[in-house]
Amino acid sequence: MSKGLRSKTLRRYRTAKRQVVEGVNYYPSVVESYKKIRLVQQGKYVQPVRKPNKFLYPEDENAVFPQSIPKMPLDLRSENVPLAGLAGPRGRRKFEPGEFEESGMGLKMDKKTMLASGPLMDLDNQNLDIQSTAREGHFKSGKAKKYASNKLNSINKLKKSKKS
Structure with a gap:
């Protein structure tokens, strides 16, 4: 049977x-507008001057031929959407942004569409250190159970060595 529009997993x-x-589309524009606002607040913003079109003004020395850069289409197949693996029928419904960073599940894009690292907006350059008990890289690769068993074995070996 097919799944309807109101299907939970879909x-x-x-x-x-x-x-x-x-x-990919919204975040870079927000970062760019934030940078412009900060420049206006500091009094440094200068309106960018567009170069004239070479077809309309052929005698102008600064004129350039208009270029169109083709944009790569977004690949929204489930293997390229990092959170699609968590969207199954028995998975958690909501996640915090920090949980994705810890698990290593991020957007896997090419360098042209890669998002800038760091916070979206700086709050007067305050450094906030957030620590977590989660181990990086073990969520997606399924190494958490193996890591726990190895840790338990090493603790048991230390106890045995102290007794003898």
């Missing part, structure tokens, strides 16, 4: 895809 898949689209 809604979660759509949410995962929406986060990819926002990360």
Whole structure:
């Protein structure tokens, strides 16, 4: 049977895809507008001057031929959407942004669409250190159980060595 529009899992898949689209299209424009606002506040912003079109003004020395750069289409297949693996029928519904950073699940894009690292907006250059008990890189690769068993074995070996 097919799944309807109100299907729980398909809604979660759509949410995962929406986060990819926002990360590639919306986030860079917000960062750029924030930088412009900061420059205006500091009194340094200068309106950029567009160069004239070479077809309309052929005698102008500064004129350039207009170029159109083709944009690569977003790949929204489930293997390229990092959160699609969490959108199954028995998965958690909501996640915090910090959980994705710790798990290593991020947008896997080429260098042209790669998002800038760091916070979106600086709050007077305050450094906030957030520590977590989670181990990096073990969520997605399934190494958490193996890591725990190795840790337990090493603790047991230390106890045995102290007794003898």
